[in-house]
Amino acid sequence: xxxxxxxxxxxxxxxxxxxxxxxxxxxxxxxxxxxxxxxxxxxxxxxxxxxxxxxxxxxxxxxxxxxxxxxxxxxxxxxxxxxxxxxxxxxxxxxxxxxxxxxxxxxxxxxxxxxxxxxxxxxxxxxxxxxxxxxxxxxxxxxxxxxxxxxxxxxxxxxxxxxxxxxxxxxxxxxxxxxxxxxxxxxxxxxxxxxxxxxxxxxxxxxxxxxxxxxxxxxxxxxxxxxxxxxxxxxxxxxx
Amino acid sequence: xxxxxxxxxxxxxxxxxxxxxxxxxxxxxxxxxxxxxxxxxxxxxxxxxxxxxxxxxxxxxxxxxxxxxxxxxxxxxxxxxxxxxxxxxxxxxxxxxxxxxxxxxxxxxxxxxxxxxxxxxxxxxxxxxxxxxxxxxx
Numbered sequence: 595x596x597x598x599x600x601x602x603x604x605x606x607x608x609x610x611x612x613x614x615x616x617x618x619x620x621x622x623x624x625x626x627x628x629x630x631x632x633x634x635x636x637x638x639x640x641x642x643x644x645x646x647x648x649x650x651x652x653x654x655x656x657x658x659x660x661x662x663x664x665x666x667x668x669x670x671x672x673x674x675x676x677x678x679x680x681x682x683x684x685x686x687x688x689x690x691x692x693x694x695x696x697x698x699x700x701x702x703x704x705x706x707x708x709x710x711x712x713x714x715x716x717x718x719x720x721x722x723x724x725x726x727x728x729x730x731x732x733x734x735x736x737x738x739x740x741x742x743x744x745x746x747x748x749x750x751x752x753x754x755x756x757x758x759x760x761x762x763x764x765x766x767x768x769x770x771x772x773x774x775x776x777x778x779x780x781x782x783x784x785x786x787x788x789x790x791x792x793x794x795x796x797x798x799x800x801x802x803x804x805x806x807x808x809x810x811x812x813x814x815x816x817x818x819x820x821x822x823x824x825x826x827x828x829x830x831x832x833x834x
Numbered sequence: 835x836x837x838x839x840x841x842x843x844x845x846x847x848x849x850x851x852x853x854x855x856x857x858x859x860x861x862x863x864x865x866x867x868x869x870x871x872x873x874x875x876x877x878x879x880x881x882x883x884x885x886x887x888x889x890x891x892x893x894x895x896x897x898x899x900x901x902x903x904x905x906x907x908x909x910x911x912x913x914x915x916x917x918x919x920x921x922x923x924x925x926x927x928x929x930x931x932x933x934x935x936x937x938x939x940x941x942x943x944x945x946x947x948x949x950x951x952x953x954x955x956x957x958x959x960x961x962x963x964x965x966x967x968x969x970x971x972x
Binding site: 599600601604606627632634639641642648654656664665666681684685688694696701703754757761770776780787805809 | 889
């Protein structure tokens with residue numbers, strides 16, 4: 595049918611449930627933009643555009659996770675770390691809308707489902723992990739990398755279970771074995787996809803932190819003490 | 835001042851994204867992703883990935899509303915060369931996503947009193963101290 599399909603297509607979830615999640619997605623995005631506006635200054639705006647473009651590119655890079663099964667980055671945890679939860683949500687949603695409208699990937703009727711799973715749930719779950727981990731881990735490159743990795747694994751797993759919930763509410767056919775079997779079937783490969791995504795996200799966040807630590811939202815937000823304004827060094831001494 | 839200027843950072847980042855989407859994407863795995871493989875469980879597929887038997891979730895899938903669009907499925911309509919199609923789609927997607935994203939966020943951004951960027955994010959206190967000097971980087 596299709597050469598590269600990354601997201602939920604039309605017809606998998608019924609119309610009413612798709613429409614309901616469309617409303618959820620619109621409401622969630624409205625809140626995200628309203629709250630994110632406080633974070634958006636002249637510097638974050640183009641950075642957020644770059645994060646969206648990078649996530650678009652990374653989503654095209656399917657990597658093998660099991661024989662005959664691949665996976666790709668979703669980007670919620672990465673976006674949350676780089677530009678914060680609110681604008682990060684909007685970044686992932688921007689990617690999904692462009693994929694649906696320009697590349698016919700992810701049905702337009704199914705857009706609310708995809709936005710809810712990856713932009714809302716994925717980013718929220720990723721950010722909760724980031725917020726928790728960066729309070730206990732040192733604010734070093736290592737701490738940042740571990741945070742990005744763990745947050746990505748959880749983010750992808752939560753997004754995958756979002757589809758299971760949607761299928762429970764409005765699946766158009768039976769999954770053999772029932773909804774529990776679907777949850778298990780989704781969890782396995784997406785745990786592996788999360789590991790792949792975690793490696794990409796950690797490498798990306800660490801690279802940005804090396805070049806421009808001031809552009810990493812998670813470092814600004816969770817720095818507990820003023821760090822020396824060293825040029826290339828990551829604000830590593832902040833935790834003490 | 836030796837910190838990478840924002841313009842260079844954005845340009846470099848965009849270049850990386852363009853290479854990933856335009857070049858590296860052609861080396862990506864062509865197997866179905868996690869979701870696709872799960873919704874095809876129970877079905878028999880032929881070599882082209884089309885369903886030829888069995889029962890699975892994906893049988894309910896309907897065509898995309900814009901399946902005939904020129905860049906559908908990250909290809910290029912009328913061009914048989916899959917590598918070229920993916921490259922063009924990837925480059926176009928990165929540029930459009932950056933333009934739409936940056937444009938949208940620029941429009942809804944918080945306007946500073948003087949346009950300077952000394953305040954960054956909601957936890958501005960310590961961050962502001964280290965981001966001074968970024969004005970030159972804009």
